[in-house]
Amino acid sequence: xxxxxxxxxxxxxxxxxxxxxxxxxxxxxxxxxxxxxxxxxxxxxxxxxxxxxxxxxxxxxxxxxxxxxxxxxxxxxxxxxxxxxxxxxxxxxxxxxxxxxxxxxxxxxxxxxxxxxxxxxxxxxxxxxxxxxxxxxxxxxxxxxxxxxxxxxxxxxxxxxxxxxxxxxxxxxxxxxxxxxxxxxxxxxxxxxxxxxxxxxxxxxxxxxxxxxxxxxxxxxxxxxxxxxxxxxxxxxxxxxxxxxxxxxxxxxxxxxxxxxxxxxxxxxxxxxxxxxxxxxxxxxxxxxxxxxxxxxxxxxxxxxxxxxxxxxxxxxxxxxxxxxxxxxxxxxxxxxxxxxxxxxxxxxxxxxxxxxxxxxxx
Numbered sequence: 001x002x003x004x005x006x007x008x009x010x011x012x013x014x015x016x017x018x019x020x021x022x023x024x025x026x027x028x029x030x031x032x033x034x035x036x037x038x039x040x041x042x043x044x045x046x047x048x049x050x051x052x053x054x055x056x057x058x059x060x061x062x063x064x065x066x067x068x069x070x071x072x073x074x075x076x077x078x079x080x081x082x083x084x085x086x087x088x089x090x091x092x093x094x095x096x097x098x099x100x101x102x103x104x105x106x107x108x109x110x111x112x113x114x115x116x117x118x119x120x121x122x123x124x125x126x127x128x129x130x131x132x133x134x135x136x137x138x139x140x141x142x143x144x145x146x147x148x149x150x151x152x153x154x155x156x157x158x159x160x161x162x163x164x165x166x167x168x169x170x171x172x173x174x175x176x177x178x179x180x181x182x183x184x185x186x187x188x189x190x191x192x193x194x195x196x197x198x199x200x201x202x203x204x205x206x207x208x209x210x211x212x213x214x215x216x217x218x219x220x221x222x223x224x225x226x227x228x229x230x231x232x233x234x235x236x237x238x239x240x241x242x243x244x245x246x247x248x249x250x251x252x253x254x255x256x257x258x259x260x261x262x263x264x265x266x267x268x269x270x271x272x273x274x275x276x277x278x279x280x281x282x283x284x285x286x287x288x289x290x291x292x293x294x295x296x297x298x299x300x301x302x303x304x305x306x307x308x309x310x311x312x313x314x315x316x317x318x319x320x321x322x323x324x325x326x327x328x329x330x331x332x333x334x335x336x337x338x339x340x341x342x343x344x345x346x347x348x349x350x351x352x353x354x355x356x357x358x359x360x361x362x363x
Contacts (some may be wrong), residue, residue, distance in 0.1 A: 001351055007270035010351055014269075014342050015298070018335040023309045027326060030310075032096030035329040039105035041337050043112040043147060048075060049344045050116040051124075051143035057136040066344035085095040087149070090158070091174065098172040103188050104158050109332075110195040111148040111157070118198055118229070119222030121146060162187045172315065186241070189248040190233050193256045197232030199263040201225060203291065204284030246315065249324045254299070259288075261331045262295025268343045302330050 001009060025034050048054060048071055059070045087093055091101030115121070121128075124146045127138035162184040164177040180187070201209070206225075209215045215224055240246045240255065266274060266287055275286040306326055307313045316323040342348065 003273035004270045004349060006351060007273065010266055010342060010348050011269045011339070014338050015335060018338050019302075019305065019309065021334060021338075023329055027310050027312070027314065027322065028096075031102075031322075031325050031329060032207070035333045036087070036097040036105055037079055037083050037327075038103050038333040038337060039102070039109065040082045041075055042109045042333075043150060044075045044082075045337055045340050045344075046109075046112045046116045047143040047147050049340060051121050052139060054344045054347075056140060056143075064346055064349035068341070068349060071345040072341055082151075089155070090176070092176055094174070098174070099167070100164055100172070100174050100177050100184070103162070103184060104154065107158060107162075107191055108151055108154045109285070110191050110198075112147065112207060114196055114198060114222070114226055114229075115146055115150055115153075117202075118225040120218050120250055122218040124149075125218075157191075186237075188247050189256065190237055190254045192252060192260075193233040193236050194226075194229045196236075196256050196259050196263075197229030198231060199260060199267075199291075200232060200284075200288055201228060202267060203263070203287035204280055207280040218307060248254060249317075249321050253324045253328050254296075257328050257331050258295030258299040259292050260295070261298060261336060262293070264271045264289035264336060264339050265294050265298075266291045267338060299327065299331060303327055306330075307361045 022030065029168045048056065054071065056071075058074070062070055086105060087095070087097055087101055090104045091097050121142060124142040127142040127145075128135060136328040158182060159178045161180045161182055162178045163180045163182060164173065164184045165179060166183060167177065169171040178184075182190075206216075209221065209224060215221055236255070237251070241248055266272070272287070274290055275283050278286055291338050303323070306323065310326065314326055
């Protein structure tokens with residue numbers, strides 16, 4: 001198969017697997033340990049796919065499906081090692097994980113994406129300029145260093161900007177919770193929306209940044225890209241939560257998460273093939289609109305089958321946001337990493353035996 005048929009069939013397959021996976025767990029288990037663990041998988045995937053090019057030294061000589069299985073096992077074991085450390089760091093070791101450590105785990109994902117993609121792995125990419133075996137060793141080191149710094153930087157951001165005083169008096173409140181500048185939920189939605197802004201620029205192949213050669217060097221590109229993403233998030237939040245008075249969780253689950261989810265479909269699964277003949281900025285506008293529509297439709301589909309999968313109708317909105325928690329985790333904690341596993345780890349095996357090429361979020 002060729003694109004876009006390959007991506008359509010592959011996406012349908014992964015969505016089916018994801019829904020089957022979701023059906024295994026009841027609601028408390030899924031929004032507890034399952035989603036917490038899966039959130040730890042995504043930063044590792046970013047390292048594997050972006051920094052290591054889905055071709056680290058320990059898997060470089062393997063063929064599919066052995067290569068995909070090796071990468072999957074390495075990621076699974078890494079996430080299993082990270083989860084208890086994170087729970088102890090921000091969750092006081094209380095099991096199952098509550099909303100505070102879970103939201104920290106969410107925030108690590110945008111940080112890792114920005115460091116790996118917007119900043120191109122800078123400054124850790126300097127380690128990979130060695131030759132031969134040293135390069136292979138340094139590639140692993142660069143990825144692991146980026147991962148550690150992502151968690152550390154996120155912890156600093158978490159303490160400064162996130163505030164959970166609104167949870168005081170509830171069973172999920174932690175004495176160690178940060179007392180930062182902004183409501184924790186609003187801060188989380190803003191930061192995840194920043195990630196959506198970063199992905200928006202990928203649809204445009206970094207146009208108009210590419211018009212100025214001076215912007216295309218690190219760390220300048222990373223700084224400009226981050227500022228642009230923050231501006232996009234500010235505008236989205238101003239319109240949705242300010243002018244329209246929408247609940248931040250509504251914005252996250254109906255606007256931000258579907259767009260990010262749709263972007264993975266358009267750029268990774270369909271490999272930027274939908275509007276390949278168009279030039280920028282028209283191509284970017286078409287891609288972004290396609291991602292919003294595809295993500296919105298799939299999010300709506302997930303929202304229609306949640307009762308079948310969970311076994312009960314989840315209430316929406318404050319104070320519990322059960323429906324919103326299930327939906328956003330189903331999209332971004334489960335299906336998102338499953339899509340990356342199939343597209344990047346297994347390179348669409350066995351639907352195609354050739355290495356997939358194209359503009360994706362891992363570039």
